[in-house]
Amino acid sequence: xxxxxxDIKRLTGLSLSTIxxxxxxxxxxxxxxxxxxxxxxxxxxxxxxxxxxxxSGRSMSVGVLIPELNxxxxxxxxxxxxxxxRQRGYSCLVCECNADKSIExxxxxxxxxxxxxxxITIPLDSSGSHLExxxxxxxxxxxxxxxxxxxxxxxxxxxxxxxxxxxxxxFIERGHSRAAIISGPSGIYTMSxxxxxxxxxxxxxCSGADVKTLEVDFSIEGGYQAAKxxxxxxxxxxxxxxxxxxxxxxxxxxxxxxxxxxxxDISLIGFDNMELSKVLNPSLTIVEQPMxxxxxxxxxxxxxxxxxxxxxxxxxxxxxxKITMGKSxxxx
Amino acid sequence: xxxxxxDIKRLTGLSLSTIxxxxxxxxxxxxxxxxxxxxxxxxxxxxxxxxxxxxSGRSMSVGVLIPELNxxxxxxxxxxxxxxxRQRGYSCLVCECNADKSIExxxxxxxxxxxxxxxITIPLDSSGSHLExxxxxxxxxxxxxxxxxxxxxxxxxxxxxxxxxxxxxxFIERGHSRAAIISGPSGIYTMSxxxxxxxxxxxxxCSGADVKTLEVDFSIEGGYQAAKxxxxxxxxxxxxxxxxxxxxxxxxxxxxxxxxxxxxDISLIGFDNMELSKVLNPSLTIVEQPMxxxxxxxxxxxxxxxxxxxxxxxxxxxxxxKITMGKSxxxx
DNA sequence: CTGTTAGCGCTTTCAT
DNA sequence: ATGAAAGCGCTAACAG
Numbered sequence: 171x172x173x174x175x176x177d178i179k180r181l182t183g184l185s186l187s188t189i190x191x192x193x194x195x196x197x198x199x200x201x202x203x204x205x206x207x208x209x210x211x212x213x214x215x216x217x218x219x220x221x222x223x224x225x226s227g228r229s230m231s232v233g234v235l236i237p238e239l240n241x242x243x244x245x246x247x248x249x250x251x252x253x254x255x256r257q258r259g260y261s262c263l264v265c266e267c268n269a270d271k272s273i274e275x276x277x278x279x280x281x282x283x284x285x286x287x288x289x290i291t292i293p294l295d296s297s298g299s300h301l302e303x304x305x306x307x308x309x310x311x312x313x314x315x316x317x318x319x320x321x322x323x324x325x326x327x328x329x330x331x332x333x334x335x336x337x338x339x340x341f342i343e344r345g346h347s348r349a350a351i352i353s354g355p356s357g358i359y360t361m362s363x364x365x366x367x368x369x370x371x372x373x374x375x376c377s378g379a380d381v382k383t384l385e386v387d388f389s390i391e392g393g394y395q396a397a398k399x400x401x402x403x404x405x406x407x408x409x410x411x412x413x414x415x416x417x418x419x420x421x422x423x424x425x426x427x428x429x430x431x432x433x434x435d436i437s438l439i440g441f442d443n444m445e446l447s448k449v450l451n452p453s454l455t456i457v458e459q460p461m462x463x464x465x466x467x468x469x470x471x472x473x474x475x476x477x478x479x480x481x482x483x484x485x486x487x488x489x490x491x492k493i494t495m496g497k498s499x500x501x502x
Numbered sequence: 503x504x505x506x507x508x509d510i511k512r513l514t515g516l517s518l519s520t521i522x523x524x525x526x527x528x529x530x531x532x533x534x535x536x537x538x539x540x541x542x543x544x545x546x547x548x549x550x551x552x553x554x555x556x557x558s559g560r561s562m563s564v565g566v567l568i569p570e571l572n573x574x575x576x577x578x579x580x581x582x583x584x585x586x587x588r589q590r591g592y593s594c595l596v597c598e599c600n601a602d603k604s605i606e607x608x609x610x611x612x613x614x615x616x617x618x619x620x621x622i623t624i625p626l627d628s629s630g631s632h633l634e635x636x637x638x639x640x641x642x643x644x645x646x647x648x649x650x651x652x653x654x655x656x657x658x659x660x661x662x663x664x665x666x667x668x669x670x671x672x673f674i675e676r677g678h679s680r681a682a683i684i685s686g687p688s689g690i691y692t693m694s695x696x697x698x699x700x701x702x703x704x705x706x707x708c709s710g711a712d713v714k715t716l717e718v719d720f721s722i723e724g725g726y727q728a729a730k731x732x733x734x735x736x737x738x739x740x741x742x743x744x745x746x747x748x749x750x751x752x753x754x755x756x757x758x759x760x761x762x763x764x765x766x767d768i769s770l771i772g773f774d775n776m777e778l779s780k781v782l783n784p785s786l787t788i789v790e791q792p793m794x795x796x797x798x799x800x801x802x803x804x805x806x807x808x809x810x811x812x813x814x815x816x817x818x819x820x821x822x823x824k825i826t827m828g829k830s831x832x833x834x
Numbered sequence: 835c836t837g838t839t840a841g842c843g844c845t846t847t848c849a850t
Numbered sequence: 851a852t853g854a855a856a857g858c859g860c861t862a863a864c865a866g
Contacts, residue, residue, distance in 0.1 A: 172639065174843055185853040190845055199851065214638070216615050220561075221843035224552040224858050239581045249571045249598070261616065264596050266581070283548050284593065306546070307504065390777065419781055426783040445722065449751055450781070451758040506859055517837045522861060531835065553859035556842050 173213035181209040193217060223285060231261040232472060233281030235274070235291040239266040242415050242443050243461065244292060247314055250465030251290055258473055260287070267294055269388065275300040282307050288472045293318050296357055310475040314468045316359040317486070324475070325486045326468040328459050330360050333491040334367025337411045337439045337457055340493055342376045345502030346409045346437060350382040352396045352417050358388065364413040382407065386417065393420025401430050408502065409437035413457075415446070422450065433500035444494065453496035460489055505545035513541040525549055555617060563593040564804060565613030567606065567623040571598040574747050574775050575793065576624060579646055582797030583622055590805055592619070599626055601720065607632040614639050620804045625650050628689055642807040646800045648691040649818070656807070657818045658800040660791050662692050665823040666699025669743045669771045669789055672825055674708045677834030678741045678769060682714040684728045684749050690720065696745040696773075714739065718749065725752025733762050740834065741769035745789075747778070754782065765832035776826065785828035792821055 175189045182189075182205040192198045192206050209215070223229045234251055236244040244266075252262040263284055267274035274294045281289060282303055288310045293301070298318025304311050305321075313325035334351075341349055351368050354361035365383055372379035384400065386392035393412060397420060400407065412418040418440035425432060432438045432452065440447065440456045447454040467487055474480035507521045514521075514537040524530045524538050541547070555561045566583055568576040576598075584594040595616055599606035606626045613621060614635055620642045625633070630650025636643050637653075645657035666683075673681055683700050686693035697715055704711035716732065718724035725748060732739065733756065744750040750772035757764060764770045764784065772779065772788040779786040799819055806812035 176843080186844080187846075187854080188852050191852085194845080197851070202851080216611075218556070218843050219616055220552045220556040221858090222845080224550070224556055224860085225843080225845045227858085229552075239577065239584075245571065245577060252571075252596075252598075261595070261612065263593070264584075266584075268585075279548075280593065284551055419777065422781045426781070426785070445751065446781070449754045449758070449778070451783075453758070504859095508859080518860080519838075519862080520836050523836085526861080529835070534835080550859050553842090554861075556844085557859080557861045559842080 172218070173210075173215040174218070177213050178206060178209045178215060181212070182206060227285075228287055229285040230259060231263055231284070231286050232476075233278075233284070233286035233289045233291075234262050234264045235277055235281060235289060236264075236266055237269045237274075237292055237294045239264075243315075243459070246461045247292065247465050247468075250462050251314075251469050254466055254469040255473075258469075260473070269294060271295045271300075278303055282309060288312070288476050290314060290468050290472055292316060296359055297321070298323075310472060312468050312472045312475075314464060322484050324471050324484055326464050326471065326489070327486065328464070328489050328491045330363030330491075331367035331370075333441075333457050333459075334364035334369075334411070334413065335371040336367075336491065336493050337364075337413075338368045338371030339375065340439060340455065340499060341409045341411070341437065342371065342379075344437075344499055346499075347372070347376050347379045348407050349379070349409045349411065350384060350400055350404060350407045351411045351413060352384045352386060352393055352400070352421060354386065354388040354392070354414055354417065356385055361388075361413060368411055368413070388414070388416065390416045390420040390423070393417030394424045395420070397421035397424035398428065401425065401428050401436070407436065409439070409499065411439045413441050415440070415442040417441075418443075418454070418456075419446070422454075432498045437499040439493075439499065447494065447496055450496075450498075452498055454498045455496040456494050457491050458494050459491050463489060504550070505542075505547040506550070509545050510538060510541045510547060513544070514538060560619055561617040562591060563595055563616070563618050564808075565610075565616070565618035565621045565623075566594050566596045567609055567613060567621060568596075568598055569601045569606075569624055569626045571596075575647075575791070578793045579624065579797050579800075582794050583646075583801050586798050586801040587805070590801075592805070601626060603627045603632075610635055614641060620644070620808050622646060622800050622804055624648060628691060629653070630655075642804060644800050644804045644807075646796060654816050656803050656816055658796050658803065658821070659818065660796070660821050660823045662695030662823075663699035663702075665773075665789050665791075666696035666701075666743070666745065667703040668699075668823065668825050669696075669745075670700045670703030671707065672771060672787065672831060673741045673743070673769065674703065674711075676769075676831055678831075679704070679708050679711045680739050681711070681741045681743065682716060682732055682736060682739045683743045683745060684716045684718060684725055684732070684753060686718065686720040686724070686746055686749065688717055693720075693745060700743055700745070712738075720746070720748065722748045722752040722755070725749030726756045727752070729753035729756035730760065733757065733760050733768070739768065741771070741831065743771045745773050747772070747774040749773075750775075750786070750788075751778070754786075764830045769831040771825075771831065779826065779828050782828075782830075784830055786830045787828040788826050789823050790826050791823050795821060 265277040292315045298321030301321045311323045353365045356362045384396045386396045440454045597609040624647045630653030633653045643655045685697045688694045704713045716728045718728040772786045
């Protein structure tokens with residue numbers, strides 16, 4: 171049975187309040203501290219987080235809620251956020267909602283029940299209505315990657331429009347004018363922005379351009395099917411942009427299967443995940459997000475809110491993406 | 503301010519114990535239930551997990567402690583375990599220890615402090631001495647993937663020796679006799695077993711065989727360096743076995759860089775991760791673990807312990823691996 | 835089936 | 851700097 175303050179009291183003769191004060195960083199005199207330390211050591215004392223939380227109303231934990239833990243981007247964000255938060259004394263409760271809105275709602279309610287002090291989330295439901303519950307409970311929320319339309323709160327994003335534009339310009343500069351983008355669901359903020367940027371650049375910077383937009387499920391399978399369709403019937407397309415990691419994976423798989431080679435037969439730009447880019451041969455040209463920075467900023471922003479170091483208005487931090495050159499785009 | 507039993511009492515006139523009973527699945531009469539439900543609804547009542555945990559001594563949460571969240575295998579296990587546990591009403595606290603033993607020890611102590619009811623872990627410290635703390639606190643532990651030498655508890659593993667043997671036999675059957683294995687640290691149980699199985703099969707089933715064993719760091723970089731070294735100086739090797747996912751990734755990257763092609767120049771068998779196998783061209787022959795089953799069995803075992811449905815002696819469940827054929831092994 | 839009662843281990847005024 | 855006392859929200863006998 172775990173030791174409690176009472177046991178320490180028994181060994182030291184001190185009162186509960188003095189002991190509590192010590193464990194909360196208050197001033198006690200050296201000999202008191204030594205006595206408590208010795209007793210705690212001897213008893214293998216560890217503070218009871220439930221009792222503390224019950225009394226103080228804070229859990230020193232934050233909830234991380236993301237769509238899918240098998241998405242490389244989401245997992246990376248989650249890890250970095252967790253690492254940073256832990257350094258600052260907070261623990262993380264991680265939930266994934268399997269890309270299902272009703273699970274997302276449940277998960278949020280679960281986190282609130284667990285008394286998390288704050289929430290960092292990549293929202294699935296783009297309205298963000300599920301987040302109202304957090305607000306009702308006074309739990310601050312920081313959005314990552316996507317903004318919500320009906321719920322205003324702090325957010326850390328990349329400039330997705332520019333990311334799409336970048337990919338388009340990379341193609342245009344190398345002589346391409348007939349392009350396709352295999353986009354995820356247009357209801358997803360990042361996807362529609364990247365598509366918009368891609369199409370805009372071709373329209374604006376390349377006369378006589380033709381951009382096909384395929385909209386698929388947000389998965390490897392989706393990318394795979396769309397690429398197959400495109401390669402079989404896509405006739406005169408010379409280049410394809412895959413604006414997320416899973417779609418990229420699916421598209422490459424389809425090309426392998428159909429023995430279509432890049433960059434010879436068709437040019438390709440992928441998204442995220444440097445490692446994939448390098449194991450592939452030829453290597454892939456990709457648009458990359460500064461994941462570590464995104465995570466760090468989100469965590470910092472949340473902590474600042476929790477600790478009242480920042481009580482400014484809702485703020486959105488926008489970071490740039492960058493393009494990393496591989497060998498998957500032909501010069502026409 | 504969140505509502506409590508007191509508020510429900512005020513609205514319904516019922517006693518706290520009746521209300522508590524209802525929320526814990528006890529029998530109350532229909533009209534009582536309706537009254538409580540209505541009040542709870544109206545008040546937006548949610549039970550306070552801290553108070554409940556403090557009183558009951560159970561948190562309905564389990565700790566998951568793994569070496570690295572950027573390892574595809576570890577992440578997959580963690581997800582599956584989490585999913586299964588959540589279905590059963592438990593939540594998960596996930597910690598990674600960045601492959602550092604002292605962090606692992608801290609993380610364990612952190613989980614115990616958070617009052618997890620049980621722990622599922624892929625142990626890094628192969629002695630398992632850090633797990634003593636859990637035992638001292640009466641927190642059951644289930645090991646996944648690796649066994650500990652100095653701490654006996656339930657475990658779910660694959661037959662790693664056979665996995666290595668399988669890879670070797672696949673090579674042998676296709677006429678290979680000069681092989682290499684790029685193994686992870688021999689202190690890691692899985693790695694030494696897979697190596698042992700690999701070497702054993704060549705020795706036993708292939709006269710005049712020659713097996714080089716390289717031991718590297720447990721990382722993409724490790725696999726990359728070793729493969730490079732092997733390809734530059736390895737002279738007469740005709741095939742390589744990479745007994746984990748990260749090493750496989752590194753090895754393929756090295757081959758791309760040196761323009762060494764498989765299966766023409768050298769044959770290759772990788773480990774884990776079907777997806778990688780398919781995006782690569784040619785596709786990879788890999789040894790696969792039944793991850794979903796591993797996770798499910800581990801979670802089930804822990805729950806059975808927690809709920810006293812199983813009070814048998816410590817048990818170890820061993821599952822078979824299987825080989826999935828790709829196009830990365832040449833027939834000599 | 836329902837109510838009364840006594841804490842769980844900690845924090846936090848308020849005194850001293 | 852330390853102590854006494856009250857109570858956070860819930861559970862679990864026990865009695866009715």
